[in-house]
Amino acid sequence: MSSRTRVAVVFGGRSEEHSISCISAGSVIAALDPERYDVVPVGIARDGRWVLEAADPDRLALGPAGELPSVSGTTEVTLTPGQGLVVTEPRDVPTLLGEVDVVFPVMHGPWGQDGTLQGLLEMAGVRYVGAGVTSSAVGTDKHFMKQVFLAAGLPVLPYVLVRPRQWEHDPALVREAVAALGYPVFVKPARAGSSFGISRVDAPAGLDDAVEEARRHDPKVLVEAAAPSGARELEIGVLQGLAGDAPETSVAAEITVHGDHVFYDFEAKYLEESYVLPAEVDDEVLGRMRELAVRAFEALDVEGLARVDFFCLDDGQLLLNEVETMPGFTATSMFPLMWQHTGLDYPALVERLVQLALQRSTGLR
Ligand SMILES: Nc1ncnc2c1ncn2[C@@H]1O[C@H](COP(=O)(O)OP(=O)(O)O)[C@@H](O)[C@H]1O
Ligand SMILES: [Mg+2]
Incomplete structure (x- = not known):
């Protein structure tokens, strides 16, 4: 029996963040120690098929001119309880790829980061990295996330929820509620x-177009x-403690958006370097960030990891923007960079997450 651990890195997926997930996965695959781990790269194509991918981090990298990678394997696989990964196509050669000790879902957005994949893994009894079903689902839905934060007494910005039925039947009521927000x-x-789909609107005349734009991505809008x-905009990393220890926090980073960007949009996030690390904040603010980040982590019952994002007002007041249960994980993403500055480099971070996942069972916990 080999003592090596088989890690299936699952990435891509049906969400709009398919390519970002591929880039994150390429970095994770490159960081998994080949002495200890057998890596099985499993891509989820944009149409939902699960396929074997080459363990070639270069193919999953962002191109020199910003070209975005995607899943392109052709050997289809499925996850079968008790058998692990099984090749399903081509059908003439049924191949058992073997039990998987742990899945590293490097997935962003719906159908991956939102509890759906986590539910499948729970059903199959396979251990996995990161947040469980409910926290993944709540952390992906900005409405439910705020509800949980509010219930936990955590500070957030006020908002109006726009459900599809409300917008389609009574948009005037929505416009009124938004006007009251200011x-x-x-x-x-x-x-x-x-x-994706986010716009800043400065006056009522721009609201309808912005709602329609957001609805192209999700019928439910905030x-x-x-x-x-x-x-x-300040961010901080949280990691679950090993062996039941309290969660740990990283140094903080500040997002600095400049040039043509009105806010931290897709280009500013991935194609430009727009941050200060570590953030220049005084110890008192950093201390409150750490405390609020851990409270947010615990309010959502997050396991494994999270990036917690804040707005910091002139007077030092902190408001929670969001918690990411599978933050961008490319080698140049904020979450790994914040941990690197805290003394945990990228491979050590990946190792820690895999160890945390192996320590816990599936099922109710
Ligand atoms: N209420 C807000 N006030 C100011 N800026 C905001 C607000 N909401 C979002 N932004 C800007 O838009 C960016 C993306 O919004 P966010 O809610 O974090 O969505 P995503 O999940 O796509 O990151 C933020 O990083 C920030 O720059
Ligand atoms: Mg964000």
């Missing part, structure tokens, strides 16, 4: 990411009061 506002799909001008 402009400017941010209009967002409830369950997207990477800033309209949120903009953070007061001058607010800074």
